[in-house]
Amino acid sequence: MGETFQTKPGGKGANQAVSAARFGAEVKMIGKVGMDAFGMEMMTMFEQEGIQTDGVEQNPDISTGIASITISENDNRIVVPGANHTVDSAYITRFKETIRTSDMVLIQFELPL
Template sequence: MITVVGSINMDLVVESEKNPTQGETLLGKSFSTFPGGKGANQAVAAARLGSCVNFVGNIGKDIFGKELQENLTKEGISIEHINIVKDQSTGVANIILSENDNRIIVVPGANFSLFPSDIEKVKEFLAKSAIVIVQLEILPKVC
């Protein structure tokens, strides 16, 4: 069993012909949303390779959180240890694609509400995992 302790984000992707200059408004070519977050992406990759995967992390009580939980479940990942943080939004990454480049602004939201006390609650569960993966889109003081 692999357990991932990490971030869950909704990626908000805008494609445009060029990057706007300061104060400029442009018309974009397309807009899409994709499940993301470095932690969630690691969990999905491991599950697609055939591993039994559990996830420990936080989402907000909003539509993005619900969609991301549904996506992880669809991928066969256990969401038993995902906390819903009522006063925080689910993390998002605003991604602008243009001119063969990207620019990304991450708003961590509930990802930054994962505290050592949350990890303490699942420490016996983590000890049963063959592998525990942690990455850098959560607060560094967590682990």
């Protein structure tokens, strides 16, 4: 039986992007979100944190991915991979120059390998 319920924008990559931006790094996010409430909240959070979102596509046809944090075998579960799961090599290639000229690139296993 659960005790509380909350929703927060995040994910491993988003959390690291926010941390880097708060420490003064120029952060450019690449990925996809839905045009649902979670995606809109994510985009608003990125804007508030000064994270560049030219590389984030909002897709009206698929939901934003969610992770349901549960106590189950001491691990969390990504229940719905959502829009980020549609990122493919062609999408990433569009941002080749951004990636090539970056000082650091963080990649999460929230995208298909």
